[in-house]
Amino acid sequence: MSSPLRLGVAGLGTVGGALLKLLDRQAAALAARTGREIAVVAVSAQNRGKVRDLDPARFDWASDPVALAASPDIDVFVELIGGADGVARAAVETALQEGKSVVTANKALLAKHGLHLARLAEAKGVALGFEASVAGGIPIVKTLRDSLAGNRVSRVYGILNGTCNYILSRMEAEQLSFGQCLAEAQKLGYAEADPSFDIGGYDTAHKLAILTALAFGTEIAADAIAVEGIEHITLADISAAAELGYRIKLLGVAERTAAGIEQRVHPTMVPRSSAIAQVMGVTNAVTIDADAVQELTLVGPGAGGAATASAVVADIADVARGLKAPPFGLPLKSLAPLHRAPLQTHEGGYYIRLSVYDRSGAAAAIAARMAERAISLESIVQRRRPGELKGASAVPVVLITHATSEKLIGEALKAVLADGFIAEPPQVIRIERE
Amino acid sequence: MSSPLRLGVAGLGTVGGALLKLLDRQAAALAARTGREIAVVAVSAQNRGKVRDLDPARFDWASDPVALAASPDIDVFVELIGGADGVARAAVETALQEGKSVVTANKALLAKHGLHLARLAEAKGVALGFEASVAGGIPIVKTLRDSLAGNRVSRVYGILNGTCNYILSRMEAEQLSFGQCLAEAQKLGYAEADPSFDIGGYDTAHKLAILTALAFGTEIAADAIAVEGIEHITLADISAAAELGYRIKLLGVAERTAAGIEQRVHPTMVPRSSAIAQVMGVTNAVTIDADAVQELTLVGPGAGGAATASAVVADIADVARGLKAPPFGLPLKSLAPLHRAPLQTHEGGYYIRLSVYDRSGAAAAIAARMAERAISLESIVQRRRPGELKGASAVPVVLITHATSEKLIGEALKAVLADGFIAEPPQVIRIERE
Numbered sequence: 001m002s003s004p005l006r007l008g009v010a011g012l013g014t015v016g017g018a019l020l021k022l023l024d025r026q027a028a029a030l031a032a033r034t035g036r037e038i039a040v041v042a043v044s045a046q047n048r049g050k051v052r053d054l055d056p057a058r059f060d061w062a063s064d065p066v067a068l069a070a071s072p073d074i075d076v077f078v079e080l081i082g083g084a085d086g087v088a089r090a091a092v093e094t095a096l097q098e099g100k101s102v103v104t105a106n107k108a109l110l111a112k113h114g115l116h117l118a119r120l121a122e123a124k125g126v127a128l129g130f131e132a133s134v135a136g137g138i139p140i141v142k143t144l145r146d147s148l149a150g151n152r153v154s155r156v157y158g159i160l161n162g163t164c165n166y167i168l169s170r171m172e173a174e175q176l177s178f179g180q181c182l183a184e185a186q187k188l189g190y191a192e193a194d195p196s197f198d199i200g201g202y203d204t205a206h207k208l209a210i211l212t213a214l215a216f217g218t219e220i221a222a223d224a225i226a227v228e229g230i231e232h233i234t235l236a237d238i239s240a241a242a243e244l245g246y247r248i249k250l251l252g253v254a255e256r257t258a259a260g261i262e263q264r265v266h267p268t269m270v271p272r273s274s275a276i277a278q279v280m281g282v283t284n285a286v287t288i289d290a291d292a293v294q295e296l297t298l299v300g301p302g303a304g305g306a307a308t309a310s311a312v313v314a315d316i317a318d319v320a321r322g323l324k325a326p327p328f329g330l331p332l333k334s335l336a337p338l339h340r341a342p343l344q345t346h347e348g349g350y351y352i353r354l355s356v357y358d359r360s361g362a363a364a365a366i367a368a369r370m371a372e373r374a375i376s377l378e379s380i381v382q383r384r385r386p387g388e389l390k391g392a393s394a395v396p397v398v399l400i401t402h403a404t405s406e407k408l409i410g411e412a413l414k415a416v417l418a419d420g421f422i423a424e425p426p427q428v429i430r431i432e433r434e
Numbered sequence: 435m436s437s438p439l440r441l442g443v444a445g446l447g448t449v450g451g452a453l454l455k456l457l458d459r460q461a462a463a464l465a466a467r468t469g470r471e472i473a474v475v476a477v478s479a480q481n482r483g484k485v486r487d488l489d490p491a492r493f494d495w496a497s498d499p500v501a502l503a504a505s506p507d508i509d510v511f512v513e514l515i516g517g518a519d520g521v522a523r524a525a526v527e528t529a530l531q532e533g534k535s536v537v538t539a540n541k542a543l544l545a546k547h548g549l550h551l552a553r554l555a556e557a558k559g560v561a562l563g564f565e566a567s568v569a570g571g572i573p574i575v576k577t578l579r580d581s582l583a584g585n586r587v588s589r590v591y592g593i594l595n596g597t598c599n600y601i602l603s604r605m606e607a608e609q610l611s612f613g614q615c616l617a618e619a620q621k622l623g624y625a626e627a628d629p630s631f632d633i634g635g636y637d638t639a640h641k642l643a644i645l646t647a648l649a650f651g652t653e654i655a656a657d658a659i660a661v662e663g664i665e666h667i668t669l670a671d672i673s674a675a676a677e678l679g680y681r682i683k684l685l686g687v688a689e690r691t692a693a694g695i696e697q698r699v700h701p702t703m704v705p706r707s708s709a710i711a712q713v714m715g716v717t718n719a720v721t722i723d724a725d726a727v728q729e730l731t732l733v734g735p736g737a738g739g740a741a742t743a744s745a746v747v748a749d750i751a752d753v754a755r756g757l758k759a760p761p762f763g764l765p766l767k768s769l770a771p772l773h774r775a776p777l778q779t780h781e782g783g784y785y786i787r788l789s790v791y792d793r794s795g796a797a798a799a800i801a802a803r804m805a806e807r808a809i810s811l812e813s814i815v816q817r818r819r820p821g822e823l824k825g826a827s828a829v830p831v832v833l834i835t836h837a838t839s840e841k842l843i844g845e846a847l848k849a850v851l852a853d854g855f856i857a858e859p860p861q862v863i864r865i866e867r868e
Contacts, residue, residue, distance in 0.1 A: 018726075022584050022726055023584075025586075025725075026583075026584050026585075026586070029583075029586075029651070029764075030583060030584065032651075032764050032765065032768040033583050033759075033760075033763055033764055034583075035765075131581070137726070137727035137728070137730060138730065139573075139576075139577050139580075139581035139582075139730075142573075142576065142577075142580065142581055143573050143576075143577075146573075146576065146748060146751065146752065147565070147573035147576055147745075147748045148573075148744065148748070149460075149463075149464060149467050149468075149747060149748055149751040150456050150457070150460050150464065150743070150744050150746075150747030150748065150751070151460075151744055152459075152460070152463075217463070217466075275709075275712060275713075275733060278709060278712050290744075291459075291740070292452075292456055292571070292740040292741060292743060292744035292747075293571035293734060293735060293740070293741050293744045294571070294734070294735050294738075294740070294741060295734060295735070296571060296572065296573075296732070296733070296734035296735075297731075297732070297733040297734065298730070298731070298732050298733075299709060299730070299731040299732075299733070300727060300728070300729065300730035300731065301727060301728050301729070301730075304728075306725070306726040306727075306728070307726060307727050307728060309584070309726060310582065310584050310585055310724075310726035310727045311581075312584075313583060313584030313726075314580060314581045314582070314583055314584065317580065317583040317584070318580065321757070321759060322756075323755070323757055325467075325755060326467075329467055330463075330466050330467055331466065331469075334466040
């Protein structure tokens with residue numbers, strides 16, 4: 001057996017703690033699998049007290065993660081600190097520059113500086129593993145990078161944020177408002193005190209940026225993502241979706257189109273019978289459309305200490321086995337710049353919920369505005385909700401369109417608004433085909 | 435860039451043909467990903483005419499696959515001939531003995547001789563890749579072997595045979611008999627002229643044997659699998675399952691129990707709301723329960739030329755990158771002998787459909803036989819089907835039990851039969867918990 005693989009672990013929160021326990025429990029199996037003992041030799045955390053649960057005498061203590069990253073006593077630096085910049089970035093850069101492999105769960109760091117870090121790793125011929133940065137325990141990075149090496153991917157999309165999926169699932173199951181479900185998610189620890197990063201779609205966008213690069217062999221371009229959150233989703237939308245055979249999910253979608261690569265994060269109507277619609281609660285799922293494999297879906301835990309640590313261990317095992325694939329599957333010189341498809345050229349169906357003043361001819365006028373732009377309707381439903389007074393000033397009208405373009409929908413809605421029938425800003429939700 | 439990786443491909447059926455096209459189409463991308471050109475230098479097939487579509491001048495022709503396997507002109511032997519013995523086995527053994535890596539889609543060969551072949555590969559320090567042998571395009575081998583390296587797996591189960599899943603899906607959707615759906619599957623090319631290997635569960639068993647070894651780090655033991663097919667599933671069972679909140683799937687299940695490793699293939703009742711119940715048609719799915727990742731499900735195409743070729747290419751790419759993991763994740767000396775749990779100790783719920791002579795007290799007597807063995811019932815339904823004549827000699831009684839053991843169910847049914855109320859052999863279908 002070769003010499004032990006010596007790890008320095010920075011960050012001992014939920015994932016770091018779970019990682020140390022997992023490495024302990026699986027020590028013999030991992031040594032057998034990889035041919036090397038995997039040994040944590042030093043740890044670093046903001047609060048040294050945290051290490052006490054874990055028999056601190058077993059590990060060297062490094063008060064400075066950057067110093068740990070540079071230590072000659074470690075072969076692999078495991079970064080579980082978090083944050084796109086600051087100490088996490090400094091430590092990872094240091095480790096790579098010192099010729100050490102890095103394993104990280106840090107999606108923000110990867111989304112912002114992934115290319116730069118891959119360049120450092122490539123220059124030193126070391127590994128940069130980030131399986132844990134996207135969709136927790138789901139092996140989506142390895143699947144895209146290695147298992148689909150023979151495929152041309154046309155689309156990758158998924159439920160990448162457990163908080164949002166939990167909220168949307170609860171809204172539907174319990175007929176509760178967005179605000180009520182968010183409060184509940186915060187109480188259960190599924191949502192942060194400041195939830196805007198999750199519910200605004202930004203967490204999903206970071207993960208999507210990484211998936212896009214892996215799926216299409218392009219440079220990471222997190223700033224080329226159109227992002228909408230779920231804050232404005234109402235029970236009326238959830239119910240209308242159910243009636244019309246859909247379910248609302250916050251999806252990250254990256255798709256190869258004639259106009260370039262589309263990257264978007266937004267609440268999405270998915271057919272109720274689709275695999276992705278069945279994914280409820282904090283579970284994540286990713287679907288890949290590709291020429292050879294057609295459609296492949298992976299469903300599993302998107303967060304949690306043990307599940308995320310499982311992905312970290314997979315990357316560590318790859319390093320132990322000596323696997324040195326380029327971090328994004330392709331060497332940097334082969335990654336193409338991402339040619340961004342503008343959202344205006346997006347084509348698909350749309351769900352539109354309008355609050356229409358109860359005047360005769362309103363629905364007909366709306367339909368006419370659509371027809372003028374050759375937007376054909378799959379359905380149009382105008383219905384008072386039970387208990388709603390007749391003569392209420394505005395009634396809901398829900399349209400489902402066949403495939404059209406973002407640009408035409410925008411123009412049609414502008415015309416509808418100008419007609420003066422509309423009481424509130426329209427609710428527009430894109431429909432994702434299966 | 436290193437020297438090209440030279441492939442010899444034996445077998446040019448659906449998968450072989452798709453593989454040559456895929457390697458062609460993805461040549462540049464694969465070279466960039468792996469750092470080596472991947473070149474098919476020679477092919478072999480029963481019927482040389484097949485090569486004509488593929489510009490035969492590009493490949494050397496080998497009339498004997500074993501000679502191809504031994505050829506000094508190739509680095510990797512790709513075996514797509516099929517069959518557990520005969521020329522496929524001879525050729526694979528020859529290639530490994532000559533120190534060439536082997537990539538194969540041959541589940542029968544692996545299930546029967548996997549350990550022997552892994553021993554040859556290990557002795558020569560070459561790779562033996564068989565991602566394509568289980569669940570077609572789903573990267574389940576790599577997921578179990580590499581991505582879950584830090585996990586202790588407690589159960590792996592899945593829909594591993596598209597033919598059976600197609601038939602069961604059609605029976606439910608169209609209310610057709612098993613025979614009608616089988617005939618249709620044969621017409622569509624989803625089932626062989628002799629379908630017994632698929633519908634009898636033996637194909638699933640081969641794949642399960644491979645998954646078990648990967649999941650539990652045990653020696654392959656295909657003869658330690660309890661196998662039942664779907665031939666005896668009737669529309670009455672499909673309908674009763676639907677009424678009771680279940681769906682019938684042919685599953686392969688391997689589970690760690692106190693009595694050892696259970697390996698079983700049989701029609702299974704799965705909760706209608708479970709992920710696996712949503713998998714319809716020829717699609718395959720595999721779920722893994724493990725301590726760290728909890729539950730992970732992979733859904734995708736279980737067969738088809740391009741999808742299977744995608745898995746073959748993934749293995750070839752791993753060889754090109756120099757990855758040399760032990761074929762079953764662990765070196766042979768670390769694989770434990772499989773300690774087989776007898777089916778009699780299996781614990782779970784049961785669906786039992788009885789055809790009961792229409793005499794008063796019959797249902798009560800049956801319930802009593804169960805109660806005597808502390809088998810508690812979740813439901814008992816005795817109902818004439820619409821249109822059935824009152825006074826018909828026998829009526830269906832469907833029982834769903836809570837968790838009990840295979841042994842107790844067998845004893846209870848023996849007692850029920852002895853009571854003389856039963857007109858036909860009982861239908862017993864195990865329920866798989868989520």
